[in-house]
Amino acid sequence: MKNFLLLCTLCIFQITISQEIAVIQYGGGGDWYGNPTALPNLAKFCNKELNTTLSTKATAVKPNSVDLFNYPFVHITGHGNVFFSDEDVTNLQTYLLSGGFLHIDDNYGMDDYIRKEITKLFPNSTLEELAGNHPIFNYKYKFPDGLPKIHEHDNLRPQAFGITIDGRLVLLYTFESDLGDGWENPEIHNDPQEVRLKALRMGANILTYAFEN
Helix, strand or coil: CHHHHHHHHHHHHHHHHCCCEEEECCECCCCCCCCCCHHHHHHHHHHHHCCCCCCCCCEEECCCCHHHHHCCEEEEEECCCCECCHHHHHHHHHHHHCCCEEEEEECCCCHHHHHHHHHHHCCCCCCEECCCCCHHHECCCECCCCCCCCCCCCCCCCEEEEEEECCEEEEEEEECCCHHHHHCCHHHHCCCHHHHHHHHHHHHHHHHHHHHC
């Protein structure tokens, strides 16, 4: 009954304020607030190019808060430590299994930490790399080779990993790509326009997938 009520709550929020997105204010000391212009710019891009009506304000929400259920799409970024308490884990699990979507974008340096927390969220599931034919790479914009490379960092290939439950991708982890830097204001990282466009288009695919699945 509890899960049914939470599912109903999420559905109601999706109907009434489904155009809201949020960034997770996690614990552990990492910079959850990194890339402050990223989500607003992604929302602006989607509104212009895809005729969405996304809010251009990315609200911060704590993972243990009931407010989490206000947002069909939530985002995590940063460079350092990420820690989920037992309360965080329970709330995030319920959110994701009730229809929510979590995108984690390694801003460089969070990989060792976030993988442990993902295991806490889904101890019986394994992060699996998404192939280029996955729907998320073939939604509004085509990425037949998979996740685009935005920043070099360790010069490793970009990888997109996911947790899929009952046929639905509920968690996406983008590694060695740094999409969020490509979404930021152009003067922050001085990325070429074509690189920023790849990042924004991939982000648009992620958002579209999250809202339509």
